[in-house]
Amino acid sequence: GAVVSQHPSWVICKSGTSVKIECRSLDFQATTMFWYRQFPKQSLMLMATSNEGSKATHEQGVEKDKFLINHASLTLSTLTVTSAHPEDSSFYICSAKLAEGYEQYFGPGTRLTVT
């Protein structure tokens, strides 16, 4: 089946620094990737949608200059949390959609802790 990986699986950073999370589709090409955030005991919240080669579309309330998304190839999307603060601590999950079809496949998630 389609496999999506994320790196790193967990990261701790200091307040004010930036951190980059990678999302890769390992055995398929993904024209569209999605980024979600999940706080403890809550559901996944869609942050942004990115299409290869074009600007990402951020959901309402998600600052595009704080959560930078790059989708430079059909197998890689990155999320950079700039000037991270403790309230950005969360579980970040990416998802990739096959170029053909509707299914979304999810990565294992990245746990970010900002101290």
Place this chain on the structure above:
Amino acid sequence: DAKTTQPTSMDCAEGRAANLPCNHSTISGNEYVYWYRQIHSQGPQYIIHGLKNNETNEMASLIITEDRKSSTLILPHATLRDTAVYYCIVRGAGTALIFGKGTTLSVSS
């Protein structure tokens, strides 16, 4: 907002069938019903999806009512490893999956 309503939690005995209901009374004709599950601290896992016919795969069965306003996910023989949050999602073609609160299924021995 999510377009589905699910019970907050359900319990099931190991080896028994788990039947998870979902209401989606405002579903449109071109929207599919998807089911995913999330085991603690992992990414969501695809289970099954359907449009109007019942579907079955190696993991589960999906029963959709004739009016498509509700559906039931059936895990035929639940095991302890099926303990997870189950999400029922209605989605049109090409759009992102929007997650509601889901049903926490607890399988016990």
